[in-house]
Amino acid sequence: MPADDERRLHRAVLRGDERAWRSLYDACFADLDAYVLWRCAGLRDRADDAVQDTWLTAVRRIADFDPDRGRFLAWLRGIAANVVRAQFRHRHAEPLVSENHPAPEDARVQRREQAEQIVRALICLPERYERALRAKYLDRMSVQAMAAAWNETPKAIESLLSRAREAFRTAYADDDEPHLSPKR
Numbered sequence: 001m002p003a004d005d006e007r008r009l010h011r012a013v014l015r016g017d018e019r020a021w022r023s024l025y026d027a028c029f030a031d032l033d034a035y036v037l038w039r040c041a042g043l044r045d046r047a048d049d050a051v052q053d054t055w056l057t058a059v060r061r062i063a064d065f066d067p068d069r070g071r072f073l074a075w076l077r078g079i080a081a082n083v084v085r086a087q088f089r090h091r092h093a094e095p096l097v098s099e100n101h102p103a104p105e106d107a108r109v110q111r112r113e114q115a116e117q118i119v120r121a122l123i124c125l126p127e128r129y130e131r132a133l134r135a136k137y138l139d140r141m142s143v144q145a146m147a148a149a150w151n152e153t154p155k156a157i158e159s160l161l162s163r164a165r166e167a168f169r170t171a172y173a174d175d176d177e178p179h180l181s182p183k184r
Contacts, residue, residue, distance in 0.1 A: 001027045007067040014063065025055070028073045035077050038138045039084045041118035050087060054080040081130075085123045088116075121171035129164035136161055 012020035033051055040047040057079050058065075065075050122130060135141045135149075143161070147154045 001072075003067060003071065006072050010062075010065060010067050010072070021059075024072055028076055031073055032076050032080060035134070035138065036080050036084065038134065039081065039119065039122060041115035041122070043112065043115045043119070046084075046087065046119070050080060050083045053083045053087075057083065081127075084119070088119055088123055117172060121168055124171040125164065125167055128160070129167050132157070132160050132164045133168065 006024070009020045009024050013024065032054065033047070036050045036054065037044070037047040040050060054076060058076060061079075065072065122133075125133070132146070135146050136143075141149070143154050143157045146152075147157045150157070152160075
């Protein structure tokens with residue numbers, strides 16, 4: 001959606017126009033949902049909660065959105081990143097099996113534990129690293145496209161991606177107890 005349309009819709013939302021809200025929602029929902037699902041490492045239940053909390057926060061704070069400072073989707077993604085971070089820091093994930101019983105060989109349980117470990121690793125990354133990984137692997141941008149969009153050289157982007165992947169690997173490996181809450 002063009003920036004001028006976002007400005008117009010923002011003004012209409014502030015006047016109480018429900019159709020304007022619907023237009024913003026419709027224009028951003030799929031991209032926001034994909035972003036949050038990625039940040040939640042494919043955990044649909046966690047992603048659905050985070051998307052809902054993001055929209056509730058956006059409704060309460062719509063007056064804080066400034067279309068001259070950035071796009072509506074970028075603002076929503078910022079809210080969503082904070083929501084996901086808060087969910088994983090404050091919600092102590094319950095072990096998926098009792099400590100008194102051995103873990104089942106159920107692949108579904110193992111995938112969920114791995115996904116939660118991925119989320120904890122992502123929320124530990126600096127914003128620039130998370131943004132680079134998101135652009136490359138969620139938005140599927142090429143190194144050249146990232147370099148052009150960020151006004152950097154392809155070599156700088158390759159270096160950034162290398163550091164971001166290493167930081168992710170380190171954060172992922174450091175989380176050796178996936179059933180506990182994230183490190184603070």
